[in-house]
Amino acid sequence: MIDVEKCRITHYPAHVLSERARPVQQIDDGIRRLVEKMTDIMLEHKGIGLAAPQVGVPLRLFIISLDGNRENVRVYINPTITPGGEFDSREEGCLSVPGVYTKMRRHSTCKVAATDLSGDDISEQAEGLHARVLQHESDHIDGITIVNRMGQAARIAHRKQLKKLTEEHKVRTE
Numbered sequence: 001m002i003d004v005e006k007c008r009i010t011h012y013p014a015h016v017l018s019e020r021a022r023p024v025q026q027i028d029d030g031i032r033r034l035v036e037k038m039t040d041i042m043l044e045h046k047g048i049g050l051a052a053p054q055v056g057v058p059l060r061l062f063i064i065s066l067d068g069n070r071e072n073v074r075v076y077i078n079p080t081i082t083p084g085g086e087f088d089s090r091e092e093g094c095l096s097v098p099g100v101y102t103k104m105r106r107h108s109t110c111k112v113a114a115t116d117l118s119g120d121d122i123s124e125q126a127e128g129l130h131a132r133v134l135q136h137e138s139d140h141i142d143g144i145t146i147v148n149r150m151g152q153a154a155r156i157a158h159r160k161q162l163k164k165l166t167e168e169h170k171v172r173t174e
């Protein structure tokens with residue numbers, strides 16, 4: 001059972017952000033409550049996407065709202081992303097890596113197949129920001145963050161902040 005009251009944003013380098021998340025077996029009240037809690041947390045932090053591992057829950061589920069509005073939140077359970085198109089490089093941030101904004105190369109389009117909160121199959125063809133956010137969140141459920149995808153130059157440019165996050169994590173887990 002997921003205790004949603006304990007859900008908080010997890011920061012790099014928390015272990016839950018680096019492991020491959022497990023598939024959701026059943027869409028029950030626990031999952032519905034988790035999605036509600038994730039929505040509150042995402043909107044509170046002004047994010048446009050949030051994956052379950054980012055609130056400490058290692059499940060293959062994420063939500064997005066491209067304009068940051070509650071009524072436009074979309075839920076993707078056990079998603080499969082198929083990237084396509086050209087590459088596109090844009091600045092990206094992540095609620096789990098606060099203080100770091102860095103250029104990320106992503107596919108300009110992607111297809112997503114998933115299950116929604118009602119248990120219905122969804123299939124979307126995405127481009128632009130939509131495609132970018134889907135690829136970012138899909139990375140999270142595979143245990144990948146922007147820190148893993150950063151090049152050497154970006155790692156050096158952000159070394160102070162990454163060191164600070166690592167030290168804060170040490171204090172929390174000691």
Ligand code: NI
Binds near residue numbers: 093096
């Ligand atoms: Ni993120």
